[in-house]
Amino acid sequence: QVQLVESGGxxxxxxxxxxxSCAASGFTFSNYGMHWVRQAPGKGLEWVALxxxxxxxxxxxxxxxxxxxxxxxxxxNTLYLQMNSLRTEDTAFYYCAKDRTPYCSGGSCWYYxxxxxxxxxxxVSS
Amino acid sequence: xxxxxxxxxxxxxxxxxxxxxxxxxRSDVGGYHYVSWYQQHPGKAPKxxxxxxxxxxxxxxxxxxxxxxxNTASLTISGLQAEDEADYYCSSFSSGSTLVVFGAGTxxxxx
Numbered sequence: 001q002v003q004l005v006e007s008g009g010x011x012x013x014x015x016x017x018x019x020x021s022c023a024a025s026g027f028t029f030s031n032y033g034m035h036w037v038r039q040a041p042g043k044g045l046e047w048v049a050l051x052x053x054x055x056x057x058x059x060x061x062x063x064x065x066x067x068x069x070x071x072x073x074x075x076x077n078t079l080y081l082q083m084n085s086l087r088t089e090d091t092a093f094y095y096c097a098k099d100r101t102p103y104c105s106g107g108s109c110w111y112y113x114x115x116x117x118x119x120x121x122x123x124v125s126s
Numbered sequence: 127x128x129x130x131x132x133x134x135x136x137x138x139x140x141x142x143x144x145x146x147x148x149x150x151x152r153s154d155v156g157g158y159h160y161v162s163w164y165q166q167h168p169g170k171a172p173k174x175x176x177x178x179x180x181x182x183x184x185x186x187x188x189x190x191x192x193x194x195x196x197n198t199a200s201l202t203i204s205g206l207q208a209e210d211e212a213d214y215y216c217s218s219f220s221s222g223s224t225l226v227v228f229g230a231g232t233x234x235x236x237x
Contacts, residue, residue, distance in 0.1 A: 035226075037172075044128055045164070045172065045215050047226040061224050095171060100183075111160045111219045111226055114183060116171035 002026040002115045004096050009120030012086055020120055022079040022096030030054075030074035033099035033110055036081050038092035039119070048094070049081065050110055053103060059110075064090075086124045093119035129154060129227035130216055137235040143204040146232045148216030149197055154227055156197035160219035163192060163201045166231075167212045175214075176201060203234070211236040 008020040022034070036048040049070040050059045058070055069082040079096050097113035104110055131149040138144040148155065148163075155161055161179045164172035174183055176192040179199060189204045199218070203210055216229040 044230045045217075045228040047217075047224065047228065050225055059225050100174070100177065108160070111217075112162050112174060112177045113164075113172070114174045116173075118171055 002098065004098065004115060004117035006094065006096055006117045006120035009094065009122050011123045011125060013126050014086060014088055014124055016086055017082070017084045018086065018122060019083065020081040020094055020096075020122070022081075022117055024077045024079065024096075024098070027098070027115075028102075029072075029077040031102040033101075033104050034070075034072060034079045035097045035099060035113055036068075036070060036079075037095045037097050037113065037116075038090075039095070040089075040092045043092075046092075050099075051079070052105065052110075053099075057106070083122070086122075088124050091122060091124045093121050095119045128230040129220065129224075130218060130229035132214075132216060132229035132232045134230070135233045135235065137237055138203075138206045139237045140206055140208065142206050143202060144206065144234065146201045146203075146214055146216075146234070148199040148201070148218075148229050150199075150218055150227070151197055153222055154218040154220040155194065155199050155216075157221065158219050159194075161192065161194055161199040162217045163190075163199075164215045164217065165210075165212050166215065172215065206236050208236055210234060 098115040100112040100114040101109035163176040
């Protein structure tokens with residue numbers, strides 16, 4: 001079955017960097033756009049970033065633009081989130097999520113997440 | 127502050143029906159048909175329950191239904207069951223700089 005497993009979370013000081021990984025299995029990873037969505041402890045969901053199935057289109061939330069970079073390795077079925085210049089407000093569970101629509105290049109897709117990982121906790125604290 | 131407004135909590139008795147509202151603007155809920163709903167149990171990942179305002183993914187009970195009127199979308203759960211107790215989040219495409227916006231979530235208590 002479809003499975004997404006995040007790794008790389010931990011405690012980091014403000015201003016430092018961290019890279020999250022998401023290992024995908026159970027579906028043809030290279031056919032689907034992928035997202036990162038975060039959730040501060042006890043708070044709601046916040047969409048963070050999107051990468052298209054072929055990796056040549058990326059989109060970021062304003063709150064992370066210029067600091068975070070989403071990427072993917074379709075040969076190894078892995079999604080990444082490079083997080084630089086971390087702030088205390090970036091503390092959250094980070095979920096990788098699969099887009100519902102295959103081969104999406106924009107338009108009426110990229111808006112739904114039909115499979116989620118278990119989440120990786122990132123704590124930014126001095 | 128979330129872009130979409132949901133009630134903080136709703137409750138209903140076993141077997142009854144409840145409706146959760148989600149109010150946005152013409153830039154999101156009111157302007158597009160790209161509204162979805164997610165269910166999240168404590169300590170678990172969210173689960174897609176409704177997409178395109180009223181469509182259910184395969185495997186989701188037909189007790190869950192969605193609708194939209196103007197800038198407000200709604201999720202209705204009929205025949206409430208104990209396992210429906212969870213947090214529910216609405217989401218929409220946004221024509222602003224953020225691709226997808228969420229509501230703050232609604233905690234459903236089944237009495």
